Amino acid sequence: MPPIERKRNQPERATIRDIASKAGVSIATVSRVMNDRPDVAPVTRERVLEVVREHGFTINRSARALSNGRTGLIAITVPVIHEYFATILSGASEALYEQDMRVVLCPTQHEVEREVRLLERLMTGTVDGAILVLPSEPSDRLKLLAKKGYPFVVVDDREPLDPQIPAVSAAHATGARDATQHLLQLGHRRIAAITGPRGWVADEERLNGYHAALASAGIVPDPKLEPESDFQKGGGYQSALELFDMDDPPTAIFAFNDNLAIGVLKAAAERGLRVPEDLSVVGFDDSEQAAFATPPLTTVRQPLAEMGRMAVSLLLRQLDQQRLEALRVELATRLVVRESTAPPRAA
Numbered sequence: 001m002p003p004i005e006r007k008r009n010q011p012e013r014a015t016i017r018d019i020a021s022k023a024g025v026s027i028a029t030v031s032r033v034m035n036d037r038p039d040v041a042p043v044t045r046e047r048v049l050e051v052v053r054e055h056g057f058t059i060n061r062s063a064r065a066l067s068n069g070r071t072g073l074i075a076i077t078v079p080v081i082h083e084y085f086a087t088i089l090s091g092a093s094e095a096l097y098e099q100d101m102r103v104v105l106c107p108t109q110h111e112v113e114r115e116v117r118l119l120e121r122l123m124t125g126t127v128d129g130a131i132l133v134l135p136s137e138p139s140d141r142l143k144l145l146a147k148k149g150y151p152f153v154v155v156d157d158r159e160p161l162d163p164q165i166p167a168v169s170a171a172h173a174t175g176a177r178d179a180t181q182h183l184l185q186l187g188h189r190r191i192a193a194i195t196g197p198r199g200w201v202a203d204e205e206r207l208n209g210y211h212a213a214l215a216s217a218g219i220v221p222d223p224k225l226e227p228e229s230d231f232q233k234g235g236g237y238q239s240a241l242e243l244f245d246m247d248d249p250p251t252a253i254f255a256f257n258d259n260l261a262i263g264v265l266k267a268a269a270e271r272g273l274r275v276p277e278d279l280s281v282v283g284f285d286d287s288e289q290a291a292f293a294t295p296p297l298t299t300v301r302q303p304l305a306e307m308g309r310m311a312v313s314l315l316l317r318q319l320d321q322q323r324l325e326a327l328r329v330e331l332a333t334r335l336v337v338r339e340s341t342a343p344p345r346a347a
Helices: 016-023 027-034 042-055 061-067 083-098 112-126 139-147 172-186 201-216 233-244 258-270 288-292 304-319
Strands: 004-006 057-059 073-078 102-107 129-133 152-155 167-170 191-194 252-255 280-282 299-301 328-331 334-336
Touching: 016 027, 016 042, 027 042, 073 083, 073 112, 083 102, 083 129, 083 304, 102 112, 112 139, 129 304, 139 152, 152 304, 167 172, 167 201, 167 304, 172 191, 172 201, 172 252, 172 280, 172 299, 172 334, 191 201, 191 233, 233 252, 233 258, 252 258, 258 280, 258 288, 304 328
Parallel strands: 073 102, 073 129, 129 152, 152 167, 167 328, 191 252, 252 280
Antiparallel strands: 004 057, 299 334
């Protein structure tokens, strides 16, 4: 039964037994009232609530959660705290707050061992479940975690997951296809793609979307126009310089995230290339920096906050032992056209 805290300063914390005694009802009846159960007569409910109001009692929410077999806490692991992950975290924490639940934040710094230790601690029952954002854990370990019955949801999986692991992501392939088609419709035919680390799910799916758009225009992909990078500004900068040094440089660059695209803009400025007059640039994510770049960046918007909220929805359904009809949910992306793209000069 949930103990009761008194709002007024008192030497001892009141319990549910105190409320029951003063209201002249059973402890079970007080518990039902405090948990908003419908099976309490209106007169009895009002008598209990009157005692609560009169004596300044309030429910200890953590204790109430424990009385239901839950802590009311959800762990969220993130590699680092910056804008991309913070937006996902914001959506998830807001959705949890609406359910009167709270977040236990666990940064992992992309370290597998740190992530393993965190998950081992979480499985001891300190939290009800977890949302794993871009986990470094191998898929087989996550599958084992699911088999043990621990409720969790993966957001933005790093490597392909077992189909039985609940996951939420953006529609990477569709977003990349839309970005590339935008450049094709402007008249560009030599379009480079600066990718992230090969093997990551997001990178491979974006590459598939890029290839699909080129194929629809009858263009054979050129591996020389697909430098691999690291999703960081410096990587975009260096890859762009290498592309500019080609005998037949691209007229447009699709960078697989906004960090890379910002690096491309810096490299173009240093080489005296005007964007978009001499070079069109497209990013992916629609981070805050995209709108404030010079020029403002055309990019693909990922629904990051919505991904966090959807992960909470899937996790709560697990906690309530509801059947998950869709174990993998892909949320739609949207192309945001700004001032960094235009027809090539030849057109």
